[in-house]
Amino acid sequence: MLKLNNVTAAYTPGAQVLREVSLTLAPQEISAVVGANGAGKTTMLRAILGQMPYLSGEIRLNGTDLSGLPAHSIVSRGIRAVPEGRGTFPSLSVDENLDLGGFSLAGGRREANKKREFARFPILEERRNQRAGMLSGGEQQMLAIARAMMADPALLLLDEPSQGLAPIIVDGLFGLFEQLREEGVTILLVEQDVGRALEVSDCGFVLEKGQITRTDSGQALLNDPSIRESFLGIA
Ligand SMILES: Nc1ncnc2c1ncn2[C@@H]1O[C@H](COP(=O)(O)OP(=O)(O)OP(=O)(O)O)[C@@H](O)[C@H]1O
Ligand SMILES: [Mg+2]
Structure with missing residues (x-):
């Protein structure tokens, strides 16, 4: 591969x-x-x-x-990466971070992938309008992985x-x-x-x-x- x-x-x-x-x-x-x-x-x-x-x-x-x-x-x-220290954008919301992860996708697919990642990480859906910087360390790691997964x-x-x-x-x-x-x-x-x-x-x-x-x-x-x-x- x-x-x-x-x-x-x-x-x-x-x-x-x-x-x-x-x-x-x-x-x-x-x-x-x-x-x-x-x-x-x-x-x-x-x-x-x-x-x-x-x-x-x-x-x-x-x-x-x-x-x-x-x-x-x-x-x-x-190829997507979750860098050391996570690399999410702290001042952007959970939602906005995920949108950035799927920026290259057409809107419909982006929404479908976001739905999939929210199903994988329900806590991110609950926090979707919160700034990423306000999440706990574990939640930020989930967000970083979900953001990478947005691009399939x-x-x-x-x-x-x-x-x-x-x-x-x-x-x-x-x-x-x-x-x-x-x-x-x-x-x-x-x-x-x-x-x-x-x-x-x-x-x-x-x-x-x-x-x-x-x-x-x-x-x-x-x-x-x-x-x-x-x-x-x-x-
Ligand atoms: N931007 C940089 N400029 C110059 N040297 C660097 C740079 N980044 C890393 N190095 C050096 O390259 C070597 C390898 O660093 P690297 O970060 O790849 O190690 P690592 O295995 O990821 O270590 P760690 O487990 O601490 O994350 C180290 O000697 C480091 O000091
Ligand atoms: Mg290292």
């Missing part, structure tokens, strides 16, 4: 943040990228989104090379979605990712909560200092003693 081939990227010359990163996302699966702070996870998502030029390598979506395409053109091909993305990139949320909210969130997979969405999940992320993931990648050092099924990584020690604090 999405394929990265030897992607190398740097913010400043000589300081490579991604080094020959290669990975393949299978359609309608959840894939997790795990790695320490500063490993390059967010940078990798930026590269996929066309927000981070890469020095070499290529990124292909269903065979089409995305290299050099502007970010808006990548979004229009069905084929691929959803999620950067640290559980950050700052209460455990019970996080449970619901991971259940939601499984539901979205059932609906046919391909998900790339970057998560600090490595245990939970690998639990729901079909496939996992370990990113260390800009390099992919392990690729395996989520379950295999979850059961791997070295992963358990490095990321789960279990020897």
Whole structure:
């Protein structure tokens, strides 16, 4: 579905943040990228989104090379992201945030998708006229996901979605990712909560200092003693 081939990227010359990163996302699966702070996870998502030029390598979506395409053109091909820190517009209402998520759709489809997202997140319908900035952290995360889903993305990139949320909210969130997979969405999940992320993931990648050092099924990584020690604090 999405394929990265030897992607190398740097913010400043000589300081490579991604080094020959290669990975393949299978359609309608959840894939997790795990790695320490500063490993390059967010940078990798930026590269996929066309927000981070890469020095070499290529990124292909269903065979089409995305290299050099502007970010808006990548979004229009069905890739949507929920950025770290959520990225909703706090001074706009819930409704307006959702409309922005579906801005490229015809009015009828936009309304139908909004109805679908309100069914998924009833609390957002209750709060539809409130400013997004007034929502709780969990509600804002729901809004960010609903906004991304407004465009019917084929691929959803999620950067640290559980950050700052209460455990019970996080449970619901991971259940939601499984539901979205059932609906046919391909998900790339970057998560600090490595245990939970690998639990729901079909496939996992370990990113260390800009390099992919392990690729395996989520379950295999979850059961791997070295992963358990490095990321789960279990020897
Ligand atoms: N805009 C930027 N300009 C220069 N360097 C940056 C920039 N953003 C990130 N970096 C550096 O690139 C490296 C990778 O950062 P990145 O944000 O991709 O890591 P991460 O794996 O997402 O970390 P975290 O788990 O803390 O979110 C880090 O060394 C970081 O300091
Ligand atoms: Mg990050």
